[in-house]
Amino acid sequence: MDPAVHRPVCHQCGVDDYLIFEFFTPALNGAPGTVSYTCSACDSFAGHEVPSGWTPPGWHHES
Numbered sequence: 001m002d003p004a005v006h007r008p009v010c011h012q013c014g015v016d017d018y019l020i021f022e023f024f025t026p027a028l029n030g031a032p033g034t035v036s037y038t039c040s041a042c043d044s045f046a047g048h049e050v051p052s053g054w055t056p057p058g059w060h061h062e063s
């Protein structure tokens, strides 16, 4: 798997406990899902592709 594609985690803190998800695009037509988020513990921001099937905790699908 492409190392750029991974579950969200704060690279400063090393955990996903403090993430606030800003934006999420589900996988569609073979294109990977993408997510962007901020860590509320250290204010670092990240955005990248996510593994297929992953959605942010509490994410509600529209369809």
Ligand SMILES: [Zn+2]
Pocket (backbone or CB within 6 Å): 010, 011, 012, 013, 014, 018, 039, 040, 041, 042, 043, 044
């Ligand atoms: Zn952090």
